[in-house]
Amino acid sequence: MNKPADKNGNVRILASHAGARAIRQELSRRHFLSLAALVGAGAALSACGTGDGGSSSAAEPGGGATGGPVEKALSIYTWGDYDAPEVIEAFGKTGPKVTLDSYGSNEELISKLVAAKGTSGYDIVVPTGVYIPQLIENDVIVKFNKDLIPNIAKVDPQFLGQDWDPENDYSVCKDWGTTGFVYDTTVIKRDLKTWDDFIDAMQKEASGKTSLLDDPQGVAGLYFWANDIDWNTEDMADYDAFEAEAVEKWAPHIAAFDSYPSTGAMQENTFALMQNWNGDARLGILEHKQPDRWKWVLPGPTTELWMDNWCIPAGAPHPEAAHAFIDFVLEPENSFKEMDYIGYHTGTLGIEEMAKERKVELPEMIFFTEEQLATMKNGAVNKAQDRRTEVYDKLKAAASA
Amino acid sequence: MRDRAARRLPGFVLAVPAWLWLTVFFVVPFLQVAWFSFGEKPGMFGTHSNAVMSLDRYAEAFSPTFFTIFRATLWMSVLGTVACLLVALPAAYFMALKVPAHRRGLLVALVMVPYWTSFLIRTIGWKVILSSEGALAGFMTDVGLVGDPHDLLNTRGAVLLGLIYNYLPLMILPLYVAFDRVDNALGEASKDLGAGRVRTFFQVTLPLARPGIIAGVVLVFIPMMGDYVTPAVLGGAKGTMVGSLIASQFLTAQNWALGSAMAVVLILLTMVVVVLAIALLWGVGWLVHRRTELVVGTVPPPDPRLPTKEVVTA
């Protein structure tokens, strides 16, 4: 459940949004799935990998894909319930038999790929952007053969050329999202607009009914965004201040650390105030029997932006199929279906217009204005990770007291 | 009386599967975890490495945060175990001694019924019941037992309820067996000798059921210490347990070395607690026994001039 305490100076990263698209799925089942992974913790122990930190051998560009015949199979390793089944099915009809496997954190993905040294058997993985430099550096993912992905051209340039891969040689946007909050207007009668309002309401009307993201960076973000401090700060004094406020002021009021509160507990009105990724918030409101009761806020002054990316791991056994799939999924019509299923912007050109035409509900929770985008900022993998995790663990301990 | 020589060989042979099972599923994994705990996480692209051996992971594991959460875990587990014991004692007693023999099998089966569904599902079932929209919350708010329907879920109380619910059968069964094994005639003898029901229970039945009580306490307490699913589902922020701390090291942080060190610390501390608890139980038993203890030692022969019967029947 918890995001980890990572004491070894390793990168930890942005909020992931593993199950964020629980759309059209029954609540209890969704929860069952995410918790089933938890129960399976023992399996991680017995399935002892060999992660000795070594890197795989230099990989060929394109994973050897030259535009030859597409293989008979494709294995995708991604976040749980993250792709529209109809898109997967449709691709399957073009030839390859698609198998899906899921992970719950970037760390899990990376450990597995590294331990397998290129023999993981996966053809496609979906890491969060900020991890990509390390993945490239360690030869864990390979360069695309961009000739085989002409549909990259159909991606909004705004979402291409990110810091971690300026030329999109290794990765292309799968989707992106941001963090805001949702509140119950029957409990909180005033208008909340900023992260400051969130923190204030948490200690007042929503005391004991507030959930925060189950993620160290997201929780740290709450403090830094509210105080307009760069949330990638490496100044330890900032973290001391964060710790003081969180442990002393927030802890008694937190009901849960939950990364998917809206599609889950919110359906039973368990929380009145939830820090939330936009996709989960949107699905939760749509699914709720009284949608009008809830209000979504993209709060100021700043907040986060995260992006997940299609990548091909070194040693992928079906590189042709992998390229074909990425190209297939970037096709606007398919991309639209993906967006519609998970509720996150896939970055394809013209998708917002398509959504308006086709009357996708609550589009303002998927598509954001220029001004809103300007307040969103990528997280970073930096040396403050340890400290962030430490404060997070202290907060959890204090909240459980 | 029994022919011990004839039993020795089969006895040893019969124990082999148990030893094998213990070795394969407990000793070996434990040794592996212990081995990992001396290593480190070799950068972000690995889970563990024993290239450099140190006790540093233990230094990290012994953080104030770990102990805060350990204390909370211990407290929940102790409360849960005691509550289970208090609920199971009368239930098992009733099943073993008050129910006609031919109905007992059915009752034992009924006790096990919750185990027919997955642990997770039945815990989530409670989440639905306790949610602020659930019937229970509505009822309790209406009758004024709680001020706010949100006060049930995501509380320590909810965690405790879930723990009791999930582990109660593990307490009832050994107690049932223990009570069932206490000869009915002993209870009658006690009543015949002047003890009422309550005294008979505390002076005869309970002491004789002590091995079963200890088994039940251990059987319930240890998994509670490691459980983090029940607290996570029902306790929200109030349900952070050592188990979840460890699980996140393995599953999310992929830092097997630190996770292993925490696991070893948890196992050792749990063992210490269990040993202390058993010592306490024995101690209480000993104190209770001491009140009725009677050591005769060697007694000088009676004065031959005094007929025995006069003392006995005076």
Place this chain on the structure above:
Amino acid sequence: MTTKATPDPPSGSVTIKGLTKTYGQATAVDGLDLEIRPGEFISLLGPSGCGKTTTLRMIAGFEKPDSGSIMIGGKDVVRLAPYQRDVNTVFQAYALFPHKSVAENVAYGLQQRKTPRAEIRERVVEALRMVRMLDFADRSPTQLSGGQQQRVALARALVNRPGVLLLDEPLGALDRQLREEMQLELKLLQSRLGITFVFVTHDQGEALAMSDRIAIMRAGRIEQLADADTVYNQPASAYVAGFVGQQNFLQGEVSADGTTVETPIVVVEGPAKPDGRPGEPHQAAIRPELISIEPGTVAEGLNTVAGEVLQVSPLGEVIQYLVKVTDETSLLIRRPAHGAVRLSPGDQVLCGWAAEDVRLFPLDTPPDPTTARSPQ
């Protein structure tokens, strides 16, 4: 010779009236009446399943009667819990507390009554001394032999000085020699203490040897309540006659003149006329030791039959003969070994008995211990 446990005169008496207990369909005790005098040693004797234990458990208070009354020491106890009754029980399997030492077992009852510690100790020591178990006081009862456990159980009950002591086949688990020893000890103890003993057994020898009076039970009722001599010599029914000691039963019918019983092998004359109309089925019972046996071939007159010796068993002081009269009927005869005529299997003999040694009974249920008809 007896010292009363408590001074109250009716203490130690038990009066049972119309006691009934059924388990589902089965009636275990069926309108039982029993009057037990203070300080007497009474045995409940009867075959397995006749309701002895059930009766005892109702007296002790472990079982609630369906109807009837039980008075102990003149006090109606039906509604009282076991510990409120002036009785103690020695259980068949002893039921010693395995988690307590011998001394603690014995002290248990006194501790419940809040007896001062010093007195407890004194009385425990005396009780253990009385049953000769003082040396074992600090041992665990699990380390004792059956006979030793038996004594501890006895001490544990007696130390409370009950008015009535109930014993449910207390010697059943012991071997013969130990059993006989304990019988003697029990009897001595009882007469010394003057406590009423209600002793359940299905061993008639035991009952005869120890009891002041014996209650013969049959299907939940008392068939006869009398001293050993009366029960043996004046059985009230064929059932009692058959159950206590051994009997030769001869079945026939009342003769035309109503004075004798005519059986297929012999016409039997009893001490009085048979209690039945001519032609009604009737039976005669004669004890093996009351039948004479001598060489001969022709039987003449009443109470005499001829037969052939099948078996001769010297049993020490007596010799036991099995004599075949017809293919279906044989007689069991026991004569003093001293001065007996030497007979061997195959000899033709004449058997006879005196009219006053015969007991005549209407033929109701055939008695089960029909030793006379089983040539082994």
